[in-house]
Amino acid sequence: MINAAEAALITQSLEIASERGGDLTGAVYARLFAERPDLEPLFVMDADGAVRGEMLSRVFDAILDFIGDRAYAHNLIHAEASNHDGYNVPRDVFALFFTTVADTVQEACGGAWSTDMSQAWKRLLNALDHYIAA
Ligand code: HEM
Numbered sequence: 055m056i057n058a059a060e061a062a063l064i065t066q067s068l069e070i071a072s073e074r075g076g077d078l079t080g081a082v083y084a085r086l087f088a089e090r091p092d093l094e095p096l097f098v099m100d101a102d103g104a105v106r107g108e109m110l111s112r113v114f115d116a117i118l119d120f121i122g123d124r125a126y127a128h129n130l131i132h133a134e135a136s137n138h139d140g141y142n143v144p145r146d147v148f149a150l151f152f153t154t155v156a157d158t159v160q161e162a163c164g165g166a167w168s169t170d171m172s173q174a175w176k177r178l179l180n181a182l183d184h185y186i187a188a
Contacts, residue, residue, distance in 0.1 A: 056181060060174035061121040067159050067171045068114070075162030078155075079103070079110050086154045096141065113155060121178065128185045135186045149186045152179055 056064070071078060083106055087094040100106055112130070120127035135148045156175045160167050 056121045056174070056178055060177055063168070063171045063174040064121055064178060065118070067163055067167065067175070068117075070166045071159040071162035074164065074166075075158075078158055078162060079107055081162065082110055082155055082158045085158050086151065089154070090147070090150070093143075093147065096143070109151075110155075113151065117152075117155075117178070120182070131182060131185045136188070145186050145188060149179075149183055152182050 075081060097106060112134075116127040116130055119125055120131070135145055138148050139145075156179060160172070160175075163171070
């Protein structure tokens with residue numbers, strides 16, 4: 055479980071990142087495709103970016119539920135990880151999306167990012183891996 059202090063740090067980092075960076079969609083996918091150019095063609099049908107936007111907003115909502123009430127996020131993440139097998143997105147790549155989000159949030163926070171935030175996100179990514187694994 056992510057404890058209350060870690061959840062507060064993650065929530066704070068998301069708030070600062072959106073205040074300073076606005077809509078992070080472009081930055082998240084630019085970072086993902088810079089690191090993994092082989093993934094961009096998977097979105098060839100997504101001409102208007104609706105799928106990419108939907109995915110990221112689902113991921114932000116899932117992170118907030120996962121560190122909070124955990125009412126649905128663990129099940130959604132496990133289900134989507136298996137759905138994505140069907141899109142030729144292996145589990146390690148699926149998990150990479152959360153790391154890409156964490157790195158983009160860190161960049162958007164700039165000087166407001168702290169070591170405690172790093173630790174809290176690291177714990178979150180480890181906890182998420184548990185639900186992504188097959
Ligand atoms: C690098 C990792 C990921 C890649 C490459 C990826 C790729 C894709 C692709 C190509 C689609 C469109 C499938 C189609 O309709 O043909 C899709 C849809 C979707 N993905 Fe991902 N995905 C990733 C990570 C995630 C994560 C972490 C989540 C959420 C936990 C997620 C949630 C969704 C959802 C909800 C849809 C359906 C969106 C819609 O139809 O509007 N994806 N993904």
